Amino acid sequence: MSDPHDLPQEVFLDEVHSFEFWFQAVAGYLTERPHGHDPNAEEVAISPSRREALITTLCNYAIGETAALEASSGMIRFAPNRRAKIFLATQVVDEARHLEVLLHRLSELGVTNHEEIVQSRANRSLLAFRKRLLQFVDGHDWEAALFAQNVILESMEFAVFQAHAELADPITGEVLTGIIKDERRHMGFGENELGRRLADTPHIRARLQAVKRELDPLVLDTFEDTLEQVGVDRGDRPALGRRYIASVERLGFGL
């Protein structure tokens, strides 16, 4: 595939938001990795307490991915153009795949009653974030839904998954690395789409800032809880928080 950045703007957008682009992008890292990892990879021994913490973390990732699946599918109906609809369809299948590989990883860790255990270990702030995100979707509020999902949620997941992948057992690390590659594409869509909208209609900035102020406490609480579970040193957490903030700041939304 030639570098799409060499293409004129309109052709570039058609290209990177297409099924064909998605197909080429995922083929490289999903081929021969059923359920997101090398099937011959061996489990390393982890202590019972670390295993329990990992299960709780993966349960919350599953909630985040379910929220993203429900939001991205709901947004297709009111997306403003065909290329956005097609891109969101690729995101829908990405999010469903993330959910599937996370649930499969839970099975590999011995969890059988997925639905029950995921709900029982859910972080309250993450559930509140999901509820608010789906309210934006149900209200057909394109800018707020896109901002909450493709900028805030995806940026939070991107930062947390990156940190976790560096510390995780090899199989979990490989699963997360595959997910991160998708998140990068989703964030790019959100930043690009919202960036152009902000340039054309600057008045929506104030409203999105209000959305951010409302969601920030939920994001930061979830962030702190998850980093604690995955074993990130307290001293390293501010740097990881800055990764999340950097993504949001690219659109001009500082904390």
Place this chain on the structure above:
Amino acid sequence: MSDFLSAYSIQNWLESCPQGYLADTEYGHAPGQKEPELVLDNPTLLRDTIRTTVQLVVGERCALAASSGLINAAPDHPSKTFLATQTLDEARHVEIFTQRLYDLGVKKSELENTIAEYANPNLVKFAEVLLEKVDKGDFVAGVVGQNIVLEGMAFSVFEMLHAAVGGANPKFANTLSGTIADERRHVGFGENRIGSLIKQHPERKADVEKMQKDMAYHMLATFSSQFAQSGNAMSVGQRMSQAAAESGADAPAPAKWHGADLATATPEEMEAVLSDTVLKEFKIRLGRIGIEYQTPTAP
């Protein structure tokens, strides 16, 4: 239920579809394949081909809106997962049929106007009946409307088009092969998943049957007006194929579909065989899920 739904996982979809029958294709066909000059050079055939392709785009846009809209109404994770794969299948169909319009000479700037000009109003009404159920979050009616009625119709229309264009247009035939493979999976999910839900909720049958009747009415009206508009193009195509055969050119063998000779059939005969085939399939598929087919009034 969970056993059959595990067959509809993302993993199975990735292996069978993008990494399977779509491998090494672009926009659903082999790289480099083009629309035949016979179509591109004849204004009557070109216009009719654009009109037909617009109906495919309209139908697939409806399927994309419906399958994505049903994800949040789905009662379990495996059904959400399957619908996620269907959402991307439908988006791909929108993309490849839209690309076909570009290949036929429609400019990007004229896409929406072309669709608005040629979209069959009966097909738009057919879509509205389905999307009303989806908007209400009615999973049972939505899946019957989408995966049995809409997909069942699309399946037969694609098969007929595939038989009709076969040897004369390998590019479009390849594009259709991939979509037929997708539709087969979608119909299978609809039959398997909804059968058990109808058994659990027999009170839903009357409402679902009314929706099916309304959709069948608009579908038959769509077929009727489409074939009425295609008569001239069909005779031009048949005359050109006949002339090519008489001149000794390497013409494709005459195609038959459900007993009809597609090289000589009149528009009325084509409409009759397509309607009969789709309705027969509806009756079988609806019967499998415990729904009794309702005959609409003749459009």
